[in-house]
Amino acid sequence: MPSDKFLEVIDLRKVFSVSGGFRNKSADVVAVDDISFSIRKGETWGLIGESGSGKTTTGRMILGLEHVTSGHIVVDGHETTNLTGERMRKMRQKVQVVFQDSGSAFNPRLPVGPQVGAPLRRFKLCDAKEATRRVLELLEKVGLDESHYDRYIHEFSGGQRQRLGIARALTTDPEFLVLDEPTAALDVSVQAQVLNLLKDIQEERDLTMLLITHHLALVEHMCASAGVLYNGRFAEQGPVDQLLHNPQSEVTKKLLDAVLEPKAA
Amino acid sequence: MLEIKHLSVDFHTDGGVVHAVKDVSTTVGEGEIRGLVGESGSGKSVTSMTILGLLGTRRAKVSSGEILLNGTNLLKMSQKELVKIRGRQIGLVSQNALSALDPSFTIGSQMIEVIRLHQKLSKSDAYEEAVRSLERVGMPDPPQKLRAYQHQLSGGQRQRVVIAMALAARPKLLLADEPTTALDATVQKQILDLLLEINRDLGTAILMVTHDFGVVSHMCDSVTVMRKGRVVEQGSADQVLKAPEHPYTQSLISSVPKLHLDDTARTVPRAERRLHVFQEA
């Protein structure tokens, strides 16, 4: 049955067991507590929360980087919960990630060009020469230069590093992008450029995006719908125009209250 | 009270000389809260670190200018004299509370050490003072916190301790270098409100180094905008925010995604919204 839902998360739960000595169940940490939400194709969905809310853990579970304790993740109609081996790798072609700190998400001892093109090689999507060509094309697309192919990550500024992270995420032509605080460490002007770039790319490729952040203005700018996570549970979720301007829960209201913004000119 | 006059600071690197601060002049009056705003490379942190002689690298040199604290030039002082200024007349609240606190000692022992450094008190009197100062910064259950170690406190609590320690000697001026960047938004507002309270109740002036105009609008009386080592614009916070004159200031304010959009901006569909990017004239 065709659905315009690209991502569906159903009763997702993550429990971290505290190791050591005798297993004390009451010491287990419930990071994500049976949450459900869905994202429509081509939409940008905001997962809002402060630190400790469980938003990063949720993102990692969707990416298959964290084992799911219980619940389901359905990507484009296929169940992807706790996939292993080849099926997981196939999923990774479609679902990509841009990390908060691309500086540490790149290997410091390898040049960045081959790292951006690595997914192409791993999934055998084309030969080496073609891979290099595509990477150079992508570098230009994100506003970098061909000469940057052989450089090392420490030679780049924060904004350039994020662009590299975005380029790498786009290499396999994914349908879904998870972005974890993609501009948190960036200067204002660079942030503006990177956000504009993301919007351009989304428009071009009809990407579905999950934006994980605590920055409410960013959600207002980028997302059609969003949910507020608190202590592993949703305090509230819905269309952003409703959520941010007519909040129902105390959590959301507190977050809105904490936003410091110069009054509109 | 604090006057920075034509300050220039150079860094001598392997690749040549970098002019981190170029001919910067600004002031902080008694009881005033001034924001020092800029992006990275603007020289704002270097400027504030130079006030206390904390540049920390032998390659940094003040090539010209004066920093006058109530008429005395801080730049001409020896390290010994500067030590007397630090803490007593000018307090420092830095970005990373983790680096300001020693993980091997309890909070209490560190606070008592700082208090006794500036006031002649016995250990038990200093303890009482520590409890009072934690209360003043809104810390719940001070005696328990004094027994705790740095890693047992949350980020916001650590920052409160750092502020309490910075205030131990009742300095007239606090240098706050991005003190809330690493904190959650709700905690950030609490810390900033705490600083506002301190300014109101104790009359402490604050030089607030930040990149966030939201912070400026929330708490600053005046603001100085820096770019690439120079001052680009300065004036009262209200004026600069309402009617910025320099295009760089204008773009800093407008390039940020906004939560509260005016009606014309709101009519643009989200997919088409783009942020303004500063273009050199």
Next chain:
Amino acid sequence: MNTVTGTPPAVDSAGERTAATPAQKTGPQPAESTTRPSRLLLALRAFMRDRMAAVAAGILILTIAVALFAPILSPYDPTIGDSERRLEGLGSAGHLLGLDGQGRDILSRLIWGTRYSLSVAVFPVLIVLPIALLIGLIAGYLKGRVGATLMRLLDVLFAFPLVLLAIALAAVLGAGFGNVMLAISISLIPYLARVAYTSTVQESSREYVEAARAGGARTPEILFKELLPNVVSPLLVYATTLCGLMVVLAAGLSFLGVGIIPPTPDWGIMTADGASVLLEGYAHVATIPGFAILVVALSFNLLGDGVRDALDPRKQTT
């Protein structure tokens, strides 16, 4: 009234906050290079910036040259002695460094001794390095049962003090140059493997490893393409300092009579021979080889810092 000062500079490159932790020192950002010299050249330049390491490298290169050209450089046969001129001191006719207790030329023995000292210092480390790297990588990344078992096996070897283990193995294997090297090699495995292991564990939790997994990398690729370049550097630095230790260890072993058979010219044996005549008042026989051991061991140690700098991509600026 706002005050607006200054004209905007000619070129725009908006200042950017580097994605670094808040504890980063304030200061200028690294300059970007336009034309890039080769990596090897940059590594060498970074190495040369450490003066001590450069001097140490010079000394070691000289020592290697002496070892290679020993037959040409050595004025006399190191094993044949003129018993009538035994124990002549420094600067005697025809013998710059004097003669030892059996009338053998000390300079010749010193020159020939470089071959044995260097071999025993370097070869075991070189042989064990890839083995230790493999063990460390697998145990450090996979952890679980495989990792735990491997490390427990190593702990058995760790339990024996290095010197005792080397002596015991040499005694079991018998005398001879090759056996000494084998004994030392086996004794070294846990030390190098442990360094590789802890380094791997540290790197495994870094974000780029996760990014590789998220990008579809399988375990062998993560081990050898992502982790290895980052683990091999600290391991190499450790290995160079280990070489210094091995010079001393090997000399110590032959001093104790384990391994090298006389009249093979080896600095350890030379020191042992010298010890017996020390009380008779002849200091040069023991001190000269002792000094050589010191210089070579120290050079290896100082080399380590330079190697670390050379391998650090961040230090490789033009």
